[in-house]
Amino acid sequence: MTPLCDPFTDAAPLTAPLGRQRTVKVDVAGVSVGGDAPIVVQSMTNTDTADADSTVAQVAALAEAGSEIVRITVDRDEAAAAVPKIRERLDRLGINVPLVGDFHYIGHKLLADHPACAEALAKYRINPGNVGFKEKRDKQFGAIIETALKYDKPVRIGVNWGSLDQALLTRLMDENADLSVPKPADAVMREAIVQSALMSAAEAERIGMGRDKIILSAKVSDVQQLIAVYADLAARSDYALHLGLTEAGMGSKGIVSSSAALGILLQQGIGDTIRISLTPEPGGDRTREVQVAQELLQVMGFRSFVPTVAACPGCGRTTSTVFQELAAKIQFDLRNNMTIWRERYPGVEDLKVAVMGCIVNGPGESKHADIGISLPGTGEAPAAPVFVDGRKTATLRGDNIAGEFENLVSAYIERRFGT
Numbered sequence: 001m002t003p004l005c006d007p008f009t010d011a012a013p014l015t016a017p018l019g020r021q022r023t024v025k026v027d028v029a030g031v032s033v034g035g036d037a038p039i040v041v042q043s044m045t046n047t048d049t050a051d052a053d054s055t056v057a058q059v060a061a062l063a064e065a066g067s068e069i070v071r072i073t074v075d076r077d078e079a080a081a082a083v084p085k086i087r088e089r090l091d092r093l094g095i096n097v098p099l100v101g102d103f104h105y106i107g108h109k110l111l112a113d114h115p116a117c118a119e120a121l122a123k124y125r126i127n128p129g130n131v132g133f134k135e136k137r138d139k140q141f142g143a144i145i146e147t148a149l150k151y152d153k154p155v156r157i158g159v160n161w162g163s164l165d166q167a168l169l170t171r172l173m174d175e176n177a178d179l180s181v182p183k184p185a186d187a188v189m190r191e192a193i194v195q196s197a198l199m200s201a202a203e204a205e206r207i208g209m210g211r212d213k214i215i216l217s218a219k220v221s222d223v224q225q226l227i228a229v230y231a232d233l234a235a236r237s238d239y240a241l242h243l244g245l246t247e248a249g250m251g252s253k254g255i256v257s258s259s260a261a262l263g264i265l266l267q268q269g270i271g272d273t274i275r276i277s278l279t280p281e282p283g284g285d286r287t288r289e290v291q292v293a294q295e296l297l298q299v300m301g302f303r304s305f306v307p308t309v310a311a312c313p314g315c316g317r318t319t320s321t322v323f324q325e326l327a328a329k330i331q332f333d334l335r336n337n338m339t340i341w342r343e344r345y346p347g348v349e350d351l352k353v354a355v356m357g358c359i360v361n362g363p364g365e366s367k368h369a370d371i372g373i374s375l376p377g378t379g380e381a382p383a384a385p386v387f388v389d390g391r392k393t394a395t396l397r398g399d400n401i402a403g404e405f406e407n408l409v410s411a412y413i414e415r416r417f418g419t
Contacts, residue, residue, distance in 0.1 A: 034240030098122030318357035
């Protein structure tokens with residue numbers, strides 16, 4: 001039989017992420033967004049900003065988890081008055097993560113009435129769909145831009161299809177209806193989102209704001225619509241872009257939806273900063289969205305944050321839960337120790353560990369990792385070979401295999417990454 005192709009000459013090349021779209025770099029209180037800067041992870045608090053204690057605690061937790069920018073709600077006078085206190089307390093704690101003020105409806109007034117808030121924030125988020133209505137819109141949008149210029153702050157112009165400028169949408173729908181061959185309604189909706197972002201950015205520039213002070217976002221809650229709208233926005237501008245699937249949902253649904261949408265856009269070179277907008281489980285940990293964002297960037301090869309653990313899913317050969325428990329503990333310990341290890345062990349975030357459950361793929365997968373273990377499956381001899389840098393270096397036996405392997409991992413990290 002004639003082969004379909006020569007596997008060494010005709011095979012398709014490995015798919016790699018496309019080069020990042022060239023965008024203007026924006027400085028957000030020392031964190032670079034866009035240009036050649038790494039893709040930045042963001043998150044947002046869900047505390048009442050007027051409650052400075054809970055807001056400081058949550059910002060600190062998000063920053064410790066790896067959020068490089070944190071957005072907080074500024075919705076009323078009490079919240080605006082609390083912002084400089086929050087910033088001061090975070091500074092005293094040594095937490096210098098930039099704070100972004102999320103403004104809707106009365107942002108122009110809050111910034112004018114609370115200059116200390118305007119100064120303390122690193123960036124202002126403006127929603128052009130509700131910054132003002134009718135004749136007040138341009139005036140109130142302009143007031144926020146003027147304040148940003150006064151305090152030398154960048155802005156994010158964040159369009160959301162849940163609060164889209166209805167006057168703009170109505171006009172585009174009417175124009176579309178007059179066409180001989182009208183476009184689908186969702187295409188008109190996407191055009192309204194893109195136009196809202198670009199027209200607002202153009203108005204900010206007209207007032208005097210540089211392109212290096214403007215970030216755009218265009219959020220919807222439908223995966224395919226999000227991909228389409230950002231592809232269009234990226235093709236029509238070179239502003240830095242913030243990615244996020246708004247109202248992504250709870251648990252696995254929110255994680256899968258966000259990862260699918262953002263993964264495709266990032267693969268196409270679109271996006272300079274991301275947020276995974278998860279609805280927390282009741283009483284759940286807000287930092288989960290930071291972890292998911294980091295994991296998405298890491299598995300796609302854009303950045304490294306924590307060592308990775310490869311572990312098999314288990315099958316009839318792995319009736320023991322030892323490999324599951326060991327994989328979970330190793331993964332928890334690696335992430336939990338990163339706060340200290342980032343300083344003590346430079347480069348440790350690139351470490352790859354394998355915890356496998358039987359002989360079928362265990363030795364092979366362990367050889368691909370920096371350090372790996374193949375635990376005995378059903379019917380196998382009670383021995384667990386350990387591989388370091390592709391070579392078998394030890395065989396563990398007895399009741400303390402898990403503890404001994406953890407010690408070997410710690411020793412490997414110290415030997416390879418210790419200074």
